[in-house]
Amino acid sequence: MEEHECAHSGVHKDIAEKVAKVTPDEDVLFKAAELLKIFGDSTRIRIIFVLCQSELCVCDIARLLNMTQSAISHQLKVLKEARLVSSRREGKTIFYALCDEHVKTIFYQAMEHVME
Numbered sequence: 001m002e003e004h005e006c007a008h009s010g011v012h013k014d015i016a017e018k019v020a021k022v023t024p025d026e027d028v029l030f031k032a033a034e035l036l037k038i039f040g041d042s043t044r045i046r047i048i049f050v051l052c053q054s055e056l057c058v059c060d061i062a063r064l065l066n067m068t069q070s071a072i073s074h075q076l077k078v079l080k081e082a083r084l085v086s087s088r089r090e091g092k093t094i095f096y097a098l099c100d101e102h103v104k105t106i107f108y109q110a111m112e113h114v115m116e
Helices: 015-022 025-037 042-053 059-067 067-082 101-116
Strands: 085-090 093-098
Touching: 042 059, 042 067, 042 093, 042 101, 059 067, 059 093, 067 085, 067 101, 093 101
Parallel strands: none
Antiparallel strands: 085 093
16 A cells, blocks of 8 residues: 655544554455445335335336336345345245345435435
8 A cells, every 4th residue: 555645744643543443354345335336226226215115026116116027136136145135935926125224224324315
């Protein structure tokens, strides 16, 4: 890592050391960046929104979002792989829901930020 000269050399050393002590490993930061990329797709955001409201099957999500079941299934697979969405089977129907409250929190925090 390249060092940069600061016009106020040494003045902020204590703050920099404090931050360095709490900075997560690169692997953790990389995983967080990858997770946030999942939220970077408008279809996935729309799916997360409807799942914030209720557990739903693919056909209901497709109908609500005016999309094909195939397109929704593809995005649900991505969301499942990222551990943002879970599924359960009831007979022949598979219902999807958000994995936990963290997903809702991330989504609603993003919505609050853009609506300020």
